[in-house]
Amino acid sequence: MGWRPRDLELGHLPFLQGKGIANYLSDPVFRSRLATPPEESVEAMQMAVLAWVGMFGNHSVRAADVARLREWTDLPIAVKGVVHPDDARAVVDSGASGVVVSNHGGRQVDGAIAALDALPAVAAAVGDRASVLLDSGIRCGADVIKALALGADAVLYGRPWVYGLGVAGEEGVRHALRMLLADLDITLGLAGFASVAEVDASALRSVTG
Numbered sequence: 001m002g003w004r005p006r007d008l009e010l011g012h013l014p015f016l017q018g019k020g021i022a023n024y025l026s027d028p029v030f031r032s033r034l035a036t037p038p039e040e041s042v043e044a045m046q047m048a049v050l051a052w053v054g055m056f057g058n059h060s061v062r063a064a065d066v067a068r069l070r071e072w073t074d075l076p077i078a079v080k081g082v083v084h085p086d087d088a089r090a091v092v093d094s095g096a097s098g099v100v101v102s103n104h105g106g107r108q109v110d111g112a113i114a115a116l117d118a119l120p121a122v123a124a125a126v127g128d129r130a131s132v133l134l135d136s137g138i139r140c141g142a143d144v145i146k147a148l149a150l151g152a153d154a155v156l157y158g159r160p161w162v163y164g165l166g167v168a169g170e171e172g173v174r175h176a177l178r179m180l181l182a183d184l185d186i187t188l189g190l191a192g193f194a195s196v197a198e199v200d201a202s203a204l205r206s207v208t209g
């Protein structure tokens with residue numbers, strides 16, 4: 001986790017109450033290592049949180065470990081948070097089927113490179129060997145077109161659908177997605193493209209150099 005002064009001042013880390021770690025708490029292997037199901041008591045949840053603390057943010061994981069994951073599953077493996085072409089090459093060499101170019105929504109390293117700025121070099125490094133996805137800052141149709149034009153095969157949509165969820169539940173999520181898709185549809189037409197498949201670097205004009 002990044003250094004977040006506001007969260008530190010407020011002592012705000014809901015994970016420590018078992019909130020926001022459902023991907024662990026619902027995992028059968030994680031649960032099989034607990035003496036008591038976390039739902040059973042406050043103490044059982046505290047033990048589960050302690051087990052989670054021991055696993056989250058494992059600094060020893062390296063790009064080469066993707067090869068081990070590759071042996072365990074036939075599912076596609078995408079590595080997220082890649083902004084350097086060398087890292088992209090390393091994880092694809094180890095068997096990743098995709099990379100997600102991302103600075104995690106700008107929530108980790110202050111002043112980190114924007115995902116969109118990192119995208120062209122990563123896309124060039126990966127070529128056709130794996131899928132290139134992008135997130136961090138996708139908010140409107142033009143954002144999607146720019147990412148596709150700079151080499152992304154697809155984009156991921158971060159906080160806007162969560163805001164929709166907060167405002168209006170499931171219908172709010174649908175609405176957030178519909179707005180993005182409608183905006184994309186219209187902007188594609190206005191830019192002279194019949195579909196996303198047609199979008200390439202010709203959509204852009206370079207303002208550098």
Ligand SMILES: Cc1cc2nc3c(=O)[nH]c(=O)nc-3n(C[C@H](O)[C@H](O)[C@H](O)COP(=O)(O)O)c2cc1C
Nearest residue numbers: 080102103104105135136137138156157158159160
């Ligand atoms: C509340 C919150 C929690 C997140 N937790 C994680 C996480 O545990 N691991 C991770 O890789 N990214 C995490 N992210 C980043 C998102 O996966 C995603 O990269 C980011 O939200 C995309 O940027 P955007 O919201 O600007 O579209 C989190 C984002 C938010 C808003």
